[in-house]
Amino acid sequence: MGDGEALDLGNATAEWITAPHVPHGWDNGFLFERGTGTLLCGDLFTQPGRGEVALTTDDILGPSEAFRAVMDYYSHSPDTGAVLNRLAALEPRVLACMHGSAWRGDGGAKLKDLAAALER
Incomplete structure (x- = not known):
């Protein structure tokens, strides 16, 4: 999928967000399911x-x-802040983490908090 491209899954629509080197030092991206946020x-x-x-x-x-x-596994790309702010603008309501518990709340604010922590 290309950046910003949406995939209709029937009862859900997933959007691909290209995010090279965030958080790791290789090509990466994230899926955002619009209906559930x-x-x-x-x-x-x-x-x-x-x-x-x-x-x-x-x-x-x-x-x-x-x-x-x-174990600092972030790549610290110069674009990390911009990528996190782009994800925050989606206003996710659930952050489905690969490792650990998923989180429910103001995901945009949580992503901005992460961006601020990485800047320190």
């Missing part, structure tokens, strides 16, 4: 542990940043 956000908020809770409203940024401090 779910962003499949890969490793953006990787949390340690087994993700005992499938969907949470608890903090995921703090545990993710603590995990990243031990």
Whole structure:
């Protein structure tokens, strides 16, 4: 899929967001399901542990940043902030993390918080 291209899945529509080198040092992208406002956000908020809770409203940024401090796996691309702000503009309501619990709430704000943490 090309950047911004939508795929009709029948009961859902997924949009591809190209995001080279975010968070890793290789080509990457994210899927956003418009109907539910779910962003499949890969490793953006990787949390340690087994993700005992499938969907949470608890903090995921703090545990993710603590995990990243031990093993910084971000590429720190000069475009990282712009990519995170683009994802925030989608106003996701669910952040479906690859590692750890998925999170429900103001995903746009959470992505902006991540961008600010990475700038520090």
